[in-house]
Amino acid sequence: MSSDLADWTKGEQGIVYQSCSACDKAQYFHRRFCAACGAPDPVQKSASGAGTIYATSLVCRAATPETRAHVPYNIVLVDTPEGFRMMAHGDSDLAIGDRVTARYQPFAGRLVPYFTKAK
Amino acid sequence: MSFITGVGLTSYGKHEGSSSLDLMSKAADQAVADAGLKRAEIDGILCGYSTVSPHIMLATVFAEHFGIRPSYAHAVQVGGATGLAMTMLAHHLVEAGVVKHVLVVGGENRLTGQSRDASIHALAQVGHPDYEVTLGPTIPAYYGLVASRYMHEYGVTQEDLAEFAVLMRSHALTHPGAQFHDPITVADVMASKPVAMPLKLLDCCPVSDGGAAFVISREPTSEAGVRVRGCAQAHTHQHVTAAPALSELGAEISIAKAKAATGLAISDVRYAAVYDSFTITLAMLLEDLGLAKRGEAASRVRAGHFGRNGEMPLNTHGGLLSYGHCGVGGAMAHLVETHLQMTGRAGDRQVRDASIALLHGDGGVLSSHVSMFLERVR
Numbered sequence: 001m002s003s004d005l006a007d008w009t010k011g012e013q014g015i016v017y018q019s020c021s022a023c024d025k026a027q028y029f030h031r032r033f034c035a036a037c038g039a040p041d042p043v044q045k046s047a048s049g050a051g052t053i054y055a056t057s058l059v060c061r062a063a064t065p066e067t068r069a070h071v072p073y074n075i076v077l078v079d080t081p082e083g084f085r086m087m088a089h090g091d092s093d094l095a096i097g098d099r100v101t102a103r104y105q106p107f108a109g110r111l112v113p114y115f116t117k118a119k
Numbered sequence: 120m121s122f123i124t125g126v127g128l129t130s131y132g133k134h135e136g137s138s139s140l141d142l143m144s145k146a147a148d149q150a151v152a153d154a155g156l157k158r159a160e161i162d163g164i165l166c167g168y169s170t171v172s173p174h175i176m177l178a179t180v181f182a183e184h185f186g187i188r189p190s191y192a193h194a195v196q197v198g199g200a201t202g203l204a205m206t207m208l209a210h211h212l213v214e215a216g217v218v219k220h221v222l223v224v225g226g227e228n229r230l231t232g233q234s235r236d237a238s239i240h241a242l243a244q245v246g247h248p249d250y251e252v253t254l255g256p257t258i259p260a261y262y263g264l265v266a267s268r269y270m271h272e273y274g275v276t277q278e279d280l281a282e283f284a285v286l287m288r289s290h291a292l293t294h295p296g297a298q299f300h301d302p303i304t305v306a307d308v309m310a311s312k313p314v315a316m317p318l319k320l321l322d323c324c325p326v327s328d329g330g331a332a333f334v335i336s337r338e339p340t341s342e343a344g345v346r347v348r349g350c351a352q353a354h355t356h357q358h359v360t361a362a363p364a365l366s367e368l369g370a371e372i373s374i375a376k377a378k379a380a381t382g383l384a385i386s387d388v389r390y391a392a393v394y395d396s397f398t399i400t401l402a403m404l405l406e407d408l409g410l411a412k413r414g415e416a417a418s419r420v421r422a423g424h425f426g427r428n429g430e431m432p433l434n435t436h437g438g439l440l441s442y443g444h445c446g447v448g449g450a451m452a453h454l455v456e457t458h459l460q461m462t463g464r465a466g467d468r469q470v471r472d473a474s475i476a477l478l479h480g481d482g483g484v485l486s487s488h489v490s491m492f493l494e495r496v497r
Binding site: 009028029054055056058059060061062063066067070072073075076077085086087088096108110112 | 247260
């Protein structure tokens with residue numbers, strides 16, 4: 001279950017997802033089983049950091065002093081070629097359908113994935 | 120069978136000095152009196168939650184405070200869908216013979232009991248703690264994401280969404296209990312402060328104090344009976360990251376099940392009460408439910424279709440957007456207004472015919488859905 005792969009939710013520069021060895025389905029939210037078929041111990045994998053913008057929302061009103069310091073910031077949903085969707089930050093001018101790549105940026109005391117247009 | 124025999128609703132807005140229990144009690148008192156019952160006749164209690172005063176046993180806290188000893192009581196938590204989910208459960212409880220009269224109650228001093236920031240922060244926690252909340256989204260941002268995608272897929276514009284805010288405000292103008300009484304225009308909505316684009320301040324419901332309650336009974340207690348004809352739920356996900364495609368959301372599933380359960384069609388519906396936390400919520404749900412074709416809800420608003428004198432009067436009290444949103448009680452106001460319309464007691468707001476009503480609630484980020492048909496019987 002645990003792995004040494006770099007994972008932004010642990011403060012590292014990387015995106016980790018899980019892949020089911022029984023049904024091949026990818027899932028982003030970590031669990032000890034595959035939510036699609038119930039098989040145990042999905043394999044931890046590192047994502048490429050590539051993706052396509054599915055949705056965006058530029059946050060202009062934040063609720064805490066830590067997040068307010070970053071306003072405005074663009075929240076994006078990104079579809080990855082690995083087959084999962086994730087939430088992240090991104091450039092403010094990103095549009096739905098844009099092809100993007102991830103880098104990492106500090107936000108409210110953490111490191112978060114930040115997408116920019118792919119070159 | 121089950122009947123909604125009484126309703127109660129406070130004004131929404133500021134109730135300085137009132138606790139959540141005070142607001143729940145005020146609405147409950149009205150509902151019990153409206154049903155023509157005595158408190159001792161209430162044998163079931165369902166209540167929602169309060170973000171201001173969380174408690175692990177709110178229903179018994181309320182029962183003790185209100186002064187009744189029910190034989191069935193617990194709280195229910197399904198976000199914005201809680202009110203209709205409780206009504207659905209009450210319907211099944213009385214049909215199954217478990218209890219005779221269920222008091223359904225929600226209320227919260229969400230506006231004056233805590234800061235707006237505290238409310239926004241508390242609500243953002245419906246997001247995933249590790250994969251979403253750490254990114255600083257707010258509830259408007261979750262719905263802003265959905266809005267951006269819906270606008271992209273169906274060619275809906277920000278001006279289209281603004282129409283729903285203007286409509287709800289125009290309805291609130293004639294309800295003395297509504298939080299807002301100043302008319303607004305599409306231009307006002309467009310010029311309002313950006314919150315989580317494409318949603319601006321006037322695309323968002325306010326934070327309110329208020330309370331709402333109803334009594335669901337096995338038999339009518341007065342001549343004008345409002346019967347729960349049938350209802351259904353659907354739950355497809357919790358987090359927006361895990362939401363299915365727009366064409367596979369829960370509203371379409373729950374309305375299909377509710378139609379099958381009742382044998383009713385959308386063409387039978389005369390009054391609609393639809394969850395409207397944001398303009399996008401209302402636009403999407405109207406189209407998911409089949410009350411407008413895909414991408415055409417705004418043009419129906421412009422044509423007067425959803426107005427008080429239109430073909431399908433909608434949220435004639437002003438909805439969450441303009442009557443106000445106090446949490447669980449928020450969407451319960453939709454049912455109270457529906458009941459007043461169905462029993463001919465809506466005064467200046469009375470519509471011609473509310474013989475069959477469709478109600479729909481949404482919790483989370485279009486996560487949990489309850490569709491319900493009510494029917495007037497005499």
